[in-house]
Amino acid sequence: MTDRIPNPQPLTYGTVQPGTLVEDGDDNVFRVEHVASWRNAVGAQYVSLTVVPLGPGAPGMWTELATIGLLLASEGMVADARARQQRSVIVSGLGLVADRVRSHVLPLPTYGTHVSLTVGSPAELGVWADAFGVEVREVVASGRVHWSVTVDLGDDDAMSLSLNVSCLSTPVEPEPVPLPEHRHVAASGGQGEGTAECACGQVFFGESGGEAVAALDQHIANPEVRFPAGTPERAAYAAELTEELGKFARGEAPYEYPVTSPAPADDTTGGDR
Numbered sequence: 323m324t325d326r327i328p329n330p331q332p333l334t335y336g337t338v339q340p341g342t343l344v345e346d347g348d349d350n351v352f353r354v355e356h357v358a359s360w361r362n363a364v365g366a367q368y369v370s371l372t373v374v375p376l377g378p379g380a381p382g383m384w385t386e387l388a389t390i391g392l393l394l395a396s397e398g399m400v401a402d403a404r405a406r407q408q409r410s411v412i413v414s415g416l417g418l419v420a421d422r423v424r425s426h427v428l429p430l431p432t433y434g435t436h437v438s439l440t441v442g443s444p445a446e447l448g449v450w451a452d453a454f455g456v457e458v459r460e461v462v463a464s465g466r467v468h469w470s471v472t473v474d475l476g477d478d479d480a481m482s483l484s485l486n487v488s489c490l491s492t493p494v495e496p497e498p499v500p501l502p503e504h505r506h507v508a509a510s511g512g513q514g515e516g517t518a519e520c521a522c523g524q525v526f527f528g529e530s531g532g533e534a535v536a537a538l539d540q541h542i543a544n545p546e547v548r549f550p551a552g553t554p555e556r557a558a559y560a561a562e563l564t565e566e567l568g569k570f571a572r573g574e575a576p577y578e579y580p581v582t583s584p585a586p587a588d589d590t591t592g593g594d595r
Contacts, residue, residue, distance in 0.1 A: 332391060333391060333392045333393075333394050334388060334389055334390060334391050334392060335368075335369035335371065335384075335386045335387065335388050335389070335390050335392060336359070336367065336369055336388030336389060338354055338357060338369075338371065338392055339354070339357065340354055340355060340356060340357055341353065341354065342354045342394070343376065343394070343395040343400055344373070344392050344393055344394060344395055345393045345394075345395040345399055346393070347393060349399060349402070350375060350377070350379070350403070351375070351376040351377065351395045351399050351400055351402075351403035352373035352374060352375050352376060352382075352395075353373065353374050353375075353376055354371050354372070354373055355371075355372045355373065355374055355381075356371070356372040357369060357370075357371055358370045358371075359388065366387060367387065367388040368385060368386065368387055368388065369385070369386065369387075369388045370383055370384070370385040371383065371384045371385070375403075376395075376400065376403040376404060376407060377403045377404070377406040377407040377410065378406060378407065378410045416437075434483065434484070435483045435484070436484050436485075436486055437484070437485050437486065438486045438487075438488070439485070439486070439487045439488075440487075440488055440489065440490070441487060441488075441489045442489060442490070443489055443490075444458070444469050444489055446489065447469055447470075447471055447487060447488070447489045450471050450473075450487045451471045454471070454473040454485075456471055456472070456473055457471075458470070458471055459471065459472070462494055465493060465494050466491040466492065466493055466494060467491055467492050467493075467494055468488070468491045469488065469489050469491075470486060470487065470488040470489075471485075471486070471487040471488070472484055472485070472486050472487075473485040473486075473487070502521070502522035502523075502545070503521040503522060504520055504521060504522055504541065504542045504545050505520065505521045505542065506518070506519075506520070506521075506535075506538060506542075507519045507520060507521050509531055509534060509535050509538075510531060511528075511530065511531040511534065515527070515528075515529070515530075516528045516529065516530045516531035516532065516533055516534035516535070517531075517534050518531070518534035518535045518537065518538040519538075520538055520541060520542065522545070524541065526538045526541065
């Protein structure tokens with residue numbers, strides 16, 4: 323019998339509300355649909371409940387004194403009841419199809435019969451695969467992983483009968499991208515020319531080996547800076563920008579050149595000039 327969770331407050335026929343899930347003491351779960359209170363000839367208060375089983379079974383009516391307690395169904399019992407209900411629906415549905423095929427009511431399929439089901443996870447799909455002795459098929463497409471199981475239930479090549487079970491696909495886990503490592507790899511040169519190389523592949527130059535190493539140290543301290551301050555690379559980049567800005571000022575650069583000048587004092591709209 324399923325373990326029961328003690329009620330935080332006593333639940334009685336007089337306090338139960340429609341929609342409450344209760345159990346009958348034998349692990350059968352019912353949903354309370356209607357509650358009607360009434361008194362008998364001597365004034366005792368009774369309550370009648372219309373209940374519907376959560377799973378196989380028929381609706382019923384329970385009547386007791388308003389002070390009689392009720393058992394609140396636990397989450398585990400509710401899950402078990404819903405599972406029994408789903409199994410019953412699957413079995414009865416497949417049975418209905420089988421009856422119609424057997425009685426010649428339905429035309430036979432031309433290219434085989436396929437029954438498809440969807441489960442909640444790859445682990446559940448593995449249970450289906452083990453039950454029928456087949457392998458789980460894994461396919462990667464459109465950036466997602468798709469799992470499925472196909473069971474051949476027929477032994478006639480001309481008219482196949484198969485069961486296809488799948489589960490929801492999941493996104494492909496991206497390959498981890500290693501972060502570049504920043505450390506001294508090599509340095510060379512003397513007075514007049516020097517180089518220093520970082521493990522990330524970037525090489526720094528200087529008027530001496532010490533100057534190149536100093537630029538590399540700045541890079542290691544702040545790798546996001548493309549040209550560390552005080553390096554020849556930064557000076558060359560600044561000179562290049564200065565030259566391009568000069569072309570723009572002389573009107574030699576195209577109109578779309580991405581430099582924005584301050585707007586005149588009487589221009590409230592701003593913009594490029």
